[in-house]
Amino acid sequence: MPQADSITSLSLRNLQQGIQGGRFSVMDVTEAYLARIDRHDGTLNTFITVTQEAARAGAVETDNRIRRGELSGALAGVPYALKDLFCTEGVLTSCASKMLADFIAPYDAHVTEKLKAAGGVLLGKNNMDEYAMGSSNENSHFGPVRNPWNTDCVPGGSSGGGAAAVAARLTPFALGTDTGGSIRQPASFCGITGIKPTYGRISRYGMVAFASSLDQCGPMAVSAEDCAVVLGAVAGFDARDSTCANRPVPDYVAGLGQSLEGLKIGLPQEFFSTGLDSEVAAAIDGAVKAYERLGAVVKSVSLPNSRLAIPVYYVVAMAECSSNLSRFDGVRFGHRCENPQDLRDLYERSRWEGFGDEVKRRIMIGTYALSAGYYDAYYLKAQQVRRLIQQDFVEAFKAVDVIMGPACPSTAFELGAKTDDPVAMYLEDIYTVPLNLAGLPGMSFPIGFSAAGRPIGMQLIGHYFDEARMLNVAHQYQQHTDWHTRVPVQFA
Amino acid sequence: MAWETVIGLEVHAQLSTQSKIFSGSSIAYGAEPNTQANLVDLGMPGVLPVLNRKAVEMAIRLGLAIDATIAPRSIFARKNYFYPDLPKGYQISQFELPVVAQGHLDITLEKGESKRIGITRAHLEEDAGKSLHEDFDGQSGIDLNRAGTPLLEIVSEPDMRSAKEAVAYLKKLHALVRYLGVCDGNMQEGSFRCDANVSVRRPGEPFGTRAELKNLNSFRFIERAINYEVERQIELLESGGRVVQETRLYDPDRDETRSMRGKEDANDYRYFPDPDLLPLEFDQAYVDALAENLPELPDDKKNRLMSDVGLSAYDASILVSDKAVADYFEAVAAGRDGKQAANWVINNLLGKLNETGQDIEETPVSPDQLGGIIDLIKKGDISGTIAKELFEIVWNEGGDPAAIVEERGMKQVTDTGAIEAAVDEVIAANPDKAEQAREKPNMAGWFVGQVMKATGGKANPQSVQQLVRQKLGIE
Numbered sequence: 022m023p024q025a026d027s028i029t030s031l032s033l034r035n036l037q038q039g040i041q042g043g044r045f046s047v048m049d050v051t052e053a054y055l056a057r058i059d060r061h062d063g064t065l066n067t068f069i070t071v072t073q074e075a076a077r078a079g080a081v082e083t084d085n086r087i088r089r090g091e092l093s094g095a096l097a098g099v100p101y102a103l104k105d106l107f108c109t110e111g112v113l114t115s116c117a118s119k120m121l122a123d124f125i126a127p128y129d130a131h132v133t134e135k136l137k138a139a140g141g142v143l144l145g146k147n148n149m150d151e152y153a154m155g156s157s158n159e160n161s162h163f164g165p166v167r168n169p170w171n172t173d174c175v176p177g178g179s180s181g182g183g184a185a186a187v188a189a190r191l192t193p194f195a196l197g198t199d200t201g202g203s204i205r206q207p208a209s210f211c212g213i214t215g216i217k218p219t220y221g222r223i224s225r226y227g228m229v230a231f232a233s234s235l236d237q238c239g240p241m242a243v244s245a246e247d248c249a250v251v252l253g254a255v256a257g258f259d260a261r262d263s264t265c266a267n268r269p270v271p272d273y274v275a276g277l278g279q280s281l282e283g284l285k286i287g288l289p290q291e292f293f294s295t296g297l298d299s300e301v302a303a304a305i306d307g308a309v310k311a312y313e314r315l316g317a318v319v320k321s322v323s324l325p326n327s328r329l330a331i332p333v334y335y336v337v338a339m340a341e342c343s344s345n346l347s348r349f350d351g352v353r354f355g356h357r358c359e360n361p362q363d364l365r366d367l368y369e370r371s372r373w374e375g376f377g378d379e380v381k382r383r384i385m386i387g388t389y390a391l392s393a394g395y396y397d398a399y400y401l402k403a404q405q406v407r408r409l410i411q412q413d414f415v416e417a418f419k420a421v422d423v424i425m426g427p428a429c430p431s432t433a434f435e436l437g438a439k440t441d442d443p444v445a446m447y448l449e450d451i452y453t454v455p456l457n458l459a460g461l462p463g464m465s466f467p468i469g470f471s472a473a474g475r476p477i478g479m480q481l482i483g484h485y486f487d488e489a490r491m492l493n494v495a496h497q498y499q500q501h502t503d504w505h506t507r508v509p510v511q512f513a
Numbered sequence: 514m515a516w517e518t519v520i521g522l523e524v525h526a527q528l529s530t531q532s533k534i535f536s537g538s539s540i541a542y543g544a545e546p547n548t549q550a551n552l553v554d555l556g557m558p559g560v561l562p563v564l565n566r567k568a569v570e571m572a573i574r575l576g577l578a579i580d581a582t583i584a585p586r587s588i589f590a591r592k593n594y595f596y597p598d599l600p601k602g603y604q605i606s607q608f609e610l611p612v613v614a615q616g617h618l619d620i621t622l623e624k625g626e627s628k629r630i631g632i633t634r635a636h637l638e639e640d641a642g643k644s645l646h647e648d649f650d651g652q653s654g655i656d657l658n659r660a661g662t663p664l665l666e667i668v669s670e671p672d673m674r675s676a677k678e679a680v681a682y683l684k685k686l687h688a689l690v691r692y693l694g695v696c697d698g699n700m701q702e703g704s705f706r707c708d709a710n711v712s713v714r715r716p717g718e719p720f721g722t723r724a725e726l727k728n729l730n731s732f733r734f735i736e737r738a739i740n741y742e743v744e745r746q747i748e749l750l751e752s753g754g755r756v757v758q759e760t761r762l763y764d765p766d767r768d769e770t771r772s773m774r775g776k777e778d779a780n781d782y783r784y785f786p787d788p789d790l791l792p793l794e795f796d797q798a799y800v801d802a803l804a805e806n807l808p809e810l811p812d813d814k815k816n817r818l819m820s821d822v823g824l825s826a827y828d829a830s831i832l833v834s835d836k837a838v839a840d841y842f843e844a845v846a847a848g849r850d851g852k853q854a855a856n857w858v859i860n861n862l863l864g865k866l867n868e869t870g871q872d873i874e875e876t877p878v879s880p881d882q883l884g885g886i887i888d889l890i891k892k893g894d895i896s897g898t899i900a901k902e903l904f905e906i907v908w909n910e911g912g913d914p915a916a917i918v919e920e921r922g923m924k925q926v927t928d929t930g931a932i933e934a935a936v937d938e939v940i941a942a943n944p945d946k947a948e949q950a951r952e953k954p955n956m957a958g959w960f961v962g963q964v965m966k967a968t969g970g971k972a973n974p975q976s977v978q979q980l981v982r983q984k985l986g987i988e
Binding site: 349 | 552555556557558559560561562563564591593595597600601602603655781783784785788789790791
């Protein structure tokens with residue numbers, strides 16, 4: 022039997038071949054990952070719940086089904102982790118909030134169903150910023166997640182648990198969500214590959230909402246190839262989400278062999294101005310040169326309204342979250358205060374006690390922005406500017422195939438560095454939120470390290486539903502580099 | 514100077530769909546609490562609304578029937594407020610861009626003249642659940658069966674000038690939604706609910722401050738509540754007071770309205786477009802197809818009954834006022850004399866229903882049965898008098914009218930021989946009276962009555978009259 026740590030270094034394709042070829046069992050794979058979680062998660066805190074019993078039971082069953090020839094496919098027997106806002110029947114779905122600290126979901130999210138049907142084995146539920154609100158994973162009722170590359174640093178957020186777990190090889194892949202950068206920023210900080218698909222590519226059914234017009238689920242994994250496998254398994258139409266696109270899902274893996282000869286890459290000048298860390302800028306420059314060597318042509322593009330993206334995003338996202346989180350009222354599920362005096366007291370104390378500071382801050386800002394007399398000046402204006410931001414991208418994509426730039430202004434920062442300055446924290450999303458506002462797909466993949474040994478990610482932006490091209494563009498780079506295969510020494 | 518009353522109405526019509534507006538749960542009335550509430554209705558974390566196509570179709574059908582504009586693009590909005598029977602903390606409704614805008618209904622006033630009432634808009638929304646305050650030992654229960662039931666809120670212009678006009682408008686609208694099959698109109702079960710905005714002013718002056726009246730669940734209560742409220746406002750103004758904008762609850766037991774909440778307690782609903790639902794866009798072909806399939810509407814039916822059947826405007830309007838009555842009438846009239854059918858339906862059937870306080874849906878006499886009675890009259894098998902008796906029998910006992918007439922020997926006797934024998938018998942038994950009658954021909958009527966009695970009313974009265982006079986030698 023191979024060593025546990027050699028199993029956990031395999032790509033999804035090799036894992037799958039090993040299982041189907043009988044070189045190791047689903048149980049071997051499951052145990053290998055559970056062992057790593059057991060060994061390292063005390064330090065990293067990437068999981069809120071580890072479902073080891075269910076995972077072992079699932080592994081036995083999956084092994085039997087594979088042996089009987091009932092189950093095959095790219096994810097048959099492959100372990101995975103879910104951000105703790107995807108509903109999982111019978112399993113705690115906490116959103117990293119005290120509000121839902123005891124909430125056992127009564128149903129499966131669409132993506133949970135898809136991964137179950139594909140024969141995946143759920144290892145557990147990942148830590149995150151409470152209700153996906155945060156850029157450092159410090160806003161969790163279950164404590165902060167630590168970055169495997171430097172445990173004094175944050176992993177980014179809000180899908181920080183999943184990103185750190187993949188980076189430390191505690192799971193082959195994780196599903197995260199991205200409302201303003203929550204997949205790409207932690208992917209960048211943790212040196213992994215993550216993709217936020219086009220809005221509507223993956224059903225949001227069963228994904229606890231933060232900001233409905235921006236939220237999108239996406240895979241986080243070691244490589245673009247692994248992301249392609251997972252995206253193919255979870256994307257597609259679902260009638261239970263009215264905003265889910267009814268269009269065919271391409272074979273993302275099959276699309277990975279394309280040459281980049283003649284690929285037109287746009288570099289938005291606005292993404293390389295003040296505020297960008299010089300080490301990050303240099304790494305981007307190096308990666309772009311690598312693309313030129315692969316035959317790509319680089320052009321400058323302009324996204325003039327993207328400078329307004331942060332204020333627009335924080336009006337739209339907070340307005341939507343103020344309404345989305347109204348259902349957590351202590352009446353039907355979630356935290357309820359002790360001995361409420363009356364209805365108002367029940368609402369006020371349940372919500373005051375159940376929500377953390379950042380969630381409360383966003384609900385209050387959003388409520389304000391939607392109030393009578395302010396709606397036109399904030400929400401309506403923000404939606405108008407949102408359209409301008411989107412038009413900038415549409416215009417840019419007339420001249421280029423993909424857009425590249427930094428995923429974040431800097432590399433991972435120390436825990437506590439920005440907790441007292443919400444605006445500094447919000448500016449973490451400066452390069453990522455414009456895509457969410459436009460509904461466009463975006464990726465982050467590793468292109469190097471800072472002098473301090475912290476990963477640097479490059480953001481790759483594609484046109485609507487152009488994920489196949491994006492995955493290939495990232496994959497071609499990863500064919501010539503090994504940044505993505507590196508594992509933090511402490512967790513090797 | 515006199516006061517003028519100004520009334521605008523908001524009607525909530527529950528749409529007759531199978532399932533809820535944003536989920537697959539049934540909307541059937543009267544189920545055990547919370548048995549018709551699924552994950553979506555409960556507002557579980559992560560669930561999403563999916564619009565019921567039928568509800569949209571019904572809203573458009575109503576819009577077409579009131580000559581309204583069907584919005585080419587329509588959006589849903591969230592109306593945010595906290596209440597335990599509102600699971601999501603917001604109601605999905607429409608604010609800007611409702612499905613239906615700018616329609617009208619024509620009502621008939623007391624003297625027969627017509628008045629046009631503007632309809633500002635009609636929009637789709639979901640109903641809330643119900644809070645149950647009894648039987649829970651100091652706590653409140655919540656039943657979410659009704660949560661998510663599709664409603665069409667139909668908002669009129671402030672065009673009505675009296676409680677009677679308001680009721681006429683409501684009855685017209687009530688009939689219309691039932692004709693269209695978009696709402697069952699059941700006011701007791703809350704399928705057709707009304708709020709009234711009432712104010713008074715001196716004619717020619719701007720609108721006065723209005724009060725919104727709630728809990729108006731019958732036409733009678735609506736009329737009474739408005740009349741009470743108008744008097745209250747006039748008294749207040751004439752004694753130097755001011756009407757305040759507020760919501761008032763009608764109490765039918767005490768026949769008064771009471772303040773429920775003032776303007777300052779009004780929620781800021783923070784409406785914004787619901788990002789979980791896509792905008793609705795209708796192409797003209799879709800709307801045209803719905804227009805083509807509209808049923809005959811009350812006004813058209815009334816005109817047809819007047820011109821084709823020859824009914825009076827009054828009779829026609831009674832028959833079309835309720836779709837069930839109209840359907841009943843049309844079933845009876847099919848292949849029969851329309852005027853006779855109208856007389857029977859209006860005078861006998863509706864009269865009897867009125868007497869027993871029943872609805873047309875509860876009638877024990879089916880259109881087939883009433884038609885059977887009319888057929889027996891036409892064939893000469895029974896007289897009008899017997900027919901009324903027969904109607905009573907069918908009403909009370911049911912059965913096939915022709916069979917009843919046969920079994921109980923109610924058939925009119927047209928056989929002259931039998932009548933002659935009966936006449937002979939009566940004359941023979943009453944020689945004195947026969948003598949008198951020959952002197953005073955008026956006495957013949959007594960003999961006719963005796964013969965009718967002897968034949969159990971089945972003899973043809975004209976034949977009896979003729980034979981009596983003949984036998985008595987009265988010319």
